[in-house]
Amino acid sequence: MVTKVRWGILSTAKIGVQKVIPAMQNGKLISVNAIASRSLAKAKEVADVLGVPKSYGSYEELLQDPDIDAIYNPLPNHMHVPWTIKALEAGKHVLCEKPIGMSAEEAQLLLEATQKYPNLKVMEAFMYRFHPQWQKVRELVQAGEIGEVATINSFFSYHNIAPDNIRNQADIGGGALMDIGCYCISFPRFIFNEEPEQLVGDMDFDPVMKTDRLSSAILKFPKGKTSTFTCSTQLMPHQRAIIFGNKGKIEVEIPVNAPPTETVKITLETKETKQVFSFEPTDQYTLQGEAFSKAIIENTDVPTPLTDAVNNMKVIDAIVESSENGRWITI
Structure with a gap:
């Protein structure tokens, strides 16, 4: 039985490096296994500091890693929907930073895309x-x-x-x-x-x-x-x-x-x-990452459905x- 979700981090964004990754590393259901940046040197630097085993010089490489189950997406807002969809296409669950997209129309496109992948979880990261x-x-x-x-x-x-x-x-x-x-x-x-x-x-x-x-x-x-x-x-x-x-x-x-x-x-x-x-x-x-990981492990609904993100x-x-x-x- 799976006891931990293997996470990959899409980018070395400040919120991820300083807040989210260290917090998730304290989760009992979480293993942060990889991080990607458009610069391999930057990815390696952050990975070394945070003790993350793998580093990649492109987002595409991370998504193709078969040992990654879920992606945390803290990219700039205009990249939320496109890269969340790419992650779904690569077979990954996605926890995406808020706001979910650039518009309700774009958020709706993501919602429709998730219907092609009923076994994958997507949630907007309203941690509060x-x-x-x-x-x-x-x-x-x-x-x-x-x-x-x-x-x-x-x-x-x-x-x-x-x-x-x-x-x-x-x-x-x-x-x-x-x-x-x-x-x-x-x-x-x-x-x-x-x-x-x-x-x-x-x-x-x-x-x-x-x-x-x-x-x-x-x-x-x-x-x-x-x-x-x-x-x-x-x-x-x-x-x-x-x-x-x-x-x-x-x-x-x-x-x-x-x-x-x-x-x-x-x-x-x-x-x-x-x-x-x-x-x-x-x-x-940590609580947010644990809740999302639990939904993956137990194959239950995520705490907040993607329709909530569209409505916001x-x-x-x-x-x-x-x-x-x-x-x-x-x-």
Whole structure:
């Protein structure tokens, strides 16, 4: 019986090298066996540092390795769908970084491509969903601890004005909405377990780099529920998510980048009480990799279906359309 999934890493992207790979190497169901770069020297350098046995000088070589079961794809956004499809064609399962693609149309193409490979798993890497703090938030909401949930407000920002950074290159999917706004869209969809029906959005663009540097939106969900968010690539780093009900609220202090070596907390507050829930240091990237690997080993559905990724992209597309036309959009 297979006890570990053999992983290959597609590129030496910073998020993979600094966060995801080390975290996955701590997983009981995971063996990180290979890494690829367009430069063999770079691949070897990273492999040596991280203790990865194999290194390849092209992505194609990695995909042809018969000893690799699954691929982690942290390539730039415009390469997510093409290389995920190539990995499927090579017989590999794929955990692909968010956002899943450049548009809902492209994401739909990937979804259709997966139907040709019913035995292969594909999932968008929204790692926050696996952290115990968000599992607790969902549990508290479903238990009615804050009553009927009416609205969710979130904010996410960092400061990056380097023009050579992929997050600041418009033609390959850079900008605040794609990079971090996708989380703010995912939060209410995860908690409400519903899709927004209408939205209005506004985007402010850097005059030189042409990427959105400040984006905001109001999402309308069924039965009068709403969600609002703002995200930015050129403000002081900060993040927060607050879920409001008619009997109380839940505040998540570090909703996305929960540090793996520090205790994090959420606060439940009602008119009568205030309760803090603390969570011991845990790495959400490890939990994500373990959950995906378990689905492969046991041949069960992945925790988050690819349809969820398509629906998140539909909201992103609609916000862009709303900003361009200055009106509410029905999804």
